[in-house]
Amino acid sequence: MAEIDRDKLRDIYTRTMKVNRTDEKFRSLLMGGKVAVMYYCVRGQELVSAAMMAALNDDDYVVCTYRGQGEQTAKGIPADKWWAECLGRATGTCKGKGGTMHITHPEKGIMVTTGVVGSGLPIANGLAMASQNNGDGKVTVVSFGDGASNIGGFHEAMNMAQLYKLPVIFLCQNNRYGEHTAYADHTDSTSIASRAAGYGMKGVTVDGNDVEAMYGTAKDAVDRARAGEGPTLLEAMCYRMMGHFFGADFSYMPPEHLAEMAREDPLPKLRKVMLERQFSEEELDRIVAEIDAEIEVAVASALAAPLPDVAELKRDVFEEEMA
Amino acid sequence: MGMITMTQALNYAIDEAMAEDAGVFCLGEDVSAKQGGGVFKVTAGLSEKYGVNRIRSTPISETAIIGAAIGAALAGQRPIAEIMLMNFVGVCMDQIVNHAAKLRFMSGGQTCVPLVIRTTTGVGVGFGGQHSDMLEAWFAHVAGIKVVTPSNPADARGLMRASIDCNDPVIFIENILCYGLKAEDPGPGYRVPLGKAAITREGSDISLITYGRTVLDAVAVADELAKEGISVEVIDLRTIAPYDEETVLTSVRKTGRAITLHEAVRPFGTGAEIAATIQEKAWDQLKGPVLRIGGTFSPVPFASVLEQAWIPTKPQIVAAIKASMGRA
Numbered sequence: 001m002a003e004i005d006r007d008k009l010r011d012i013y014t015r016t017m018k019v020n021r022t023d024e025k026f027r028s029l030l031m032g033g034k035v036a037v038m039y040y041c042v043r044g045q046e047l048v049s050a051a052m053m054a055a056l057n058d059d060d061y062v063v064c065t066y067r068g069q070g071e072q073t074a075k076g077i078p079a080d081k082w083w084a085e086c087l088g089r090a091t092g093t094c095k096g097k098g099g100t101m102h103i104t105h106p107e108k109g110i111m112v113t114t115g116v117v118g119s120g121l122p123i124a125n126g127l128a129m130a131s132q133n134n135g136d137g138k139v140t141v142v143s144f145g146d147g148a149s150n151i152g153g154f155h156e157a158m159n160m161a162q163l164y165k166l167p168v169i170f171l172c173q174n175n176r177y178g179e180h181t182a183y184a185d186h187t188d189s190t191s192i193a194s195r196a197a198g199y200g201m202k203g204v205t206v207d208g209n210d211v212e213a214m215y216g217t218a219k220d221a222v223d224r225a226r227a228g229e230g231p232t233l234l235e236a237m238c239y240r241m242m243g244h245f246f247g248a249d250f251s252y253m254p255p256e257h258l259a260e261m262a263r264e265d266p267l268p269k270l271r272k273v274m275l276e277r278q279f280s281e282e283e284l285d286r287i288v289a290e291i292d293a294e295i296e297v298a299v300a301s302a303l304a305a306p307l308p309d310v311a312e313l314k315r316d317v318f319e320e321e322m323a
Numbered sequence: 324m325g326m327i328t329m330t331q332a333l334n335y336a337i338d339e340a341m342a343e344d345a346g347v348f349c350l351g352e353d354v355s356a357k358q359g360g361g362v363f364k365v366t367a368g369l370s371e372k373y374g375v376n377r378i379r380s381t382p383i384s385e386t387a388i389i390g391a392a393i394g395a396a397l398a399g400q401r402p403i404a405e406i407m408l409m410n411f412v413g414v415c416m417d418q419i420v421n422h423a424a425k426l427r428f429m430s431g432g433q434t435c436v437p438l439v440i441r442t443t444t445g446v447g448v449g450f451g452g453q454h455s456d457m458l459e460a461w462f463a464h465v466a467g468i469k470v471v472t473p474s475n476p477a478d479a480r481g482l483m484r485a486s487i488d489c490n491d492p493v494i495f496i497e498n499i500l501c502y503g504l505k506a507e508d509p510g511p512g513y514r515v516p517l518g519k520a521a522i523t524r525e526g527s528d529i530s531l532i533t534y535g536r537t538v539l540d541a542v543a544v545a546d547e548l549a550k551e552g553i554s555v556e557v558i559d560l561r562t563i564a565p566y567d568e569e570t571v572l573t574s575v576r577k578t579g580r581a582i583t584l585h586e587a588v589r590p591f592g593t594g595a596e597i598a599a600t601i602q603e604k605a606w607d608q609l610k611g612p613v614l615r616i617g618g619t620f621s622p623v624p625f626a627s628v629l630e631q632a633w634i635p636t637k638p639q640i641v642a643a644i645k646a647s648m649g650r651a
Contacts, residue, residue, distance in 0.1 A: 061398070063394075092431070093431070093433070094429060094430050094431035094433065095431035095432070096431070097428055097429060097430075097431045098429040098430060098431060102429040102430070104426075104429065104430035104431070104433050104434060105433070106430075106433050106434055111394075111397050111398075111434065112394075112397065112422070112426065112434075114421075114422065115421075116417055116421050116422075119390070119417055119418065119421065119422060121390070122386050122387045122389070122390020122391060122393075122394070122418060123390045123391075123393050123394040123397070123418075123422060124390075124394060125387065125390060125391045125394060126390060126391035126392060126393055126394020126395040126396070126397070126398070126402075127394040127395070127397060127398050128394070129391050129394065129395050130394065130395040130397075130398030130399065130400045131398070132376070133346075133348060133376055133377070133395070133400060134345070134346070134400070140394075152386060153386045153387070153390065153417075153418075156382070156384035156386045156387035156390075157386075157387050157390065159382055159384065159387070160381065160382060160384060160387040160391065163382065164379075315432065316427050316428045316430075316431060316432040317427070317428055317466050317467055318427070318467065318469075318491045319427075319435065319489075319490045319491055
C-alpha cells in the first residue's frame, strides 16, 4: 500500500473523530434520558466508514443501513440537519419523517438509509446502473453488515452487479454479529469476501482498524469502479463494541472476546499513526475540540427546533398532496 | 390511425417515451431481442432500436430487478421494470413496499421513485395457482404506490404514457387475455390521466364498478340487460389506487344502486373498500346494499371446469344486478 499523504490522513482522522464524537454524544443523550429514540451505535466501526467515505467524491452515491451514522457523518451530512432529523424535528434533513433509520441527504450523495437488512444492495446497483447509463462517472458504495450476507437480495445483487460490471462497491462491515448471532453461528464461509468468487467478482478482506490498509483498499475499489472495471466486495473486519442497539443487552458477547477486540480499537491505533506521522497532540486535540463544539451547537439547535406539523402526513406520500 | 392490439399499444407507448427521454429504460427477464423481446412481446423490437443497456435483459432475480429500478429512479432516470407474472411480486415485495413506496415520504420529499412496474396476470388460461392472481389489493393497501390497469388498447397506450410521466411508483397490471384485444389507435403522445375513471356505458338504474378484463364482461352484461329494460352504468376505474371516488359517487348518487366487480378474490378486495366508501358517503341516495362480485376465495385452480367456476361469470353478474334491482 502506498503511504497516505498528510492531507488525506488528516481528512480521514477528522471524519473518524466526527463519527466517534457523534456516537459518544448520542449515547450520552440517551443515557441522560434527554432523548428516547432507536440508535444503533457505531463504536468500533468508525474508521471503516471514514476511510471509505474519504475515498469517494462529494457527489458519489452512498446507500447505508440503520447503523449508518458513520457513513452519513463521514460523507458530510451537515450536523444540524442530521441531529434535527434524529430528534424528529421539522428542520431535520427529512423533515422529521425519516428518523434515525432513514436518513437521506442527496446533496451529499446519501440516497437511501434502509431499516431492512440487505435491502440496500439491489438499490445501490440501480444508482450505479444510472451512472453507467448516463456516463456521469459516479461510483456507488453500499454499506451493510456480515448478517446481510445471508439474505437473498445480497446474492441477487452481487450476481447482477458483476454481470453488468456496475460501478458499485459492496462494503461489508464485518462487525462479527448479525443482530445477536455471532458470525460463526450464522455463516460457515471462511470469509464474506470469499463469496465474491462465486460471482466472478473481486473480493477483498481488509483490517478495518488499520488506516493504511482500509483506505488503500477502499481507494483501489473506487478506482476500479470508476475505470469501468466493475464491482468489488470489500469486507472490512471490525467489531461492534456496544451491542446491537443502544440499551440492548449484549451479555451474549463473551467478555474475553470484547477485551481482546478492545485491543484492536481503531481509535488509539489511528492516533498512534497520526503521531508517528508527526501530527502534534495539540493539532489532534484541536480537531476533536472543533468537532465537539459543532456537535454541541447542532444538538442545541435541534432540541430547540420546532416539531413537524401534522399536515406533513399528507405530504410526500405522492408528489401531489393528499386530500 | 388504424387498429392496434393492446400489446402494440403498450409497445408504442414505451417506444415513444424512450425516443423522447434518454432516461427511460426497460429491465426485466427476457426483454431484449436475444431473449425474444419479452415473454408477451411487449418490448419486441425495442432493443434493436435502443440497445441492450436501455432494454436490459436481467437474470431471474426479481429483488435485484426492482432494487435496480428503484436506484436508477432515485438517480433521476425513469425505469420500466417488468415482473413477468404478477405472482412473482411475492419475491420482491420488500423492495416495492418498504422502499419504492416509502422513500419519497421517509426522505421528506428529497427523493422520489418515478418507476413503472409492468406485470401480467389473469385467470382463464390454465396457468394454475401461482401464475394467475390479481393482487392489486396488496398494493392499494400501501400508501405511496399507484395501481393502474387498462381494459382496452387505447387506454393501455394512454395509461402507459401517463405512468411513465408519473413521479411516483406505478404498478401497471396487464391482463393476459387482453393482449390480443384490438381497437382504434389513439395515436402518438396520447395520455389517459391517472386517477380518472371512464364511464364505459352510461346508465340510470345501477352502477357497475370494475376495471381490467372484467370491464368486457360488464359491458356485455349491460348490453344484454338493456334489452330487458335495465339500464346499467359501467365504470372502468382504469386507476385502481388512488381511484376516482368522485366519478363513482356521482354515478351511485344518480342510480342509487351499486355493484363492484373484480377478478381478484372477493374478501378484503378493492370492491370492499369502494363499497364501504359508497355507504359512508352516499348512504342517503342508496336504494339497497352495495353488492360485491369477485373471484372464489381459493387458489386459482388448473382444470378448466374448475377455473371457469372460480372466475366471476356473466350469469353471476346478471343475477347480482337483478337481485339488486329486486327483479330476481
